[in-house]
Amino acid sequence: MSRYFCHDHPETLQLATRVLEARPGAVLLAENPFYPGGGGQLPDHGLLRWSDGEVEVDTFESIDGRLWTRLKQPLEIAGEVEAAVDPDFRQMMRELHTDLHILNALVFQAFDGALVTGVQMNADGTARIDFDLPDADNDRLRALEPAINDAIRQNLPVTESYIELDQAYDEKGLLRSRSVAPPPTGDGLIRVIEIAGLDRQACGGTHLTATGASRPVRILKIENKGRHNRRIRIGLDMG
Incomplete structure (x- = not known):
């Protein structure tokens, strides 16, 4: 994949651009x-938005790397447009994704490098992350909530960098998923x-620039999903 504009310009939520093809x-x-x-x-x-109106964005599709x-709506647009990202939704996704990294780091450290088997963030301010933890004590997992919120209160800087694909595979703990890895950029780099x-891992999502920009987090539920998987559900304090 090519590098996303939102990775290089995470704070740009309104952008004057133009339609190349439609x-x-x-x-x-x-x-x-x-x-x-x-x-x-x-x-x-x-x-x-354009001179004659506006339309909601639905989904995105990568075709031949574009x-x-x-x-x-089935409109055909041409010329100059303004692309406007919903700031509240982007902020919520950045919070959830950063908080999942905090939780991931704590589980990785406390449970002998347990790997992730699935992740999903939701539009209601909740998320779930699954770990390969066949013998985990659910009470120990539940007890991580104060540590998550302590990391948020510390307002730790969150930064990004790019490394060579081979280096990413060689660096222990950088790739945390059991089955997938973030796709490399066109020049073979991993974000x-x-x-x-606290944490360093490969990821292609959007994140906060410091943990303190997140609302507090609650661990909502821990579920056993099969013999190996533990599913931890978290939620932002929306109050």
Whole structure:
């Protein structure tokens, strides 16, 4: 994949751009600020605006390495447009994804490098993450909630970098999923997210620039999903 605009410009939520190609209900933009989804994270919500109106963004589709934006109406748009990312939804996804990294780091450290078997973030401010933990004590997992919120209160910096694909496979603990890894960029690099002093792992999603920008987190439920999997459900304190 090519590097997403939102990775290099995470704070740009409104962007003047132009339509390069169009078909009914879809456009290819010269620059696209939307995160298209992936790795358990939902795609951005938002709008395209132009001189004659606006339309909601629906989903995204990669065709021959180019990111098409699909619209919620079968319009065919041309010329200059403004792409506007929904700031509240983007913020919620950034919080959830960063908080899942915190939880992932704590489980990885406390449970002998347990790997992730699935992740899903939801539009209601909740998320779940599954771990390969056949013998885990659920009470020990539940007891991680204060440590998650302590990491949030510490306001730890969150940074990104890119490393060679071979280096990513060689660095112990960088790839945390049992079955998938973030796709490399077109020049063979893997994106790495680091929470200072706590976590460093490969990831392609959107994140906060510091943990303190997240609302407090609650562990909502822990479920046994088969003999090996433990599913931890978390939720942002939306109050």
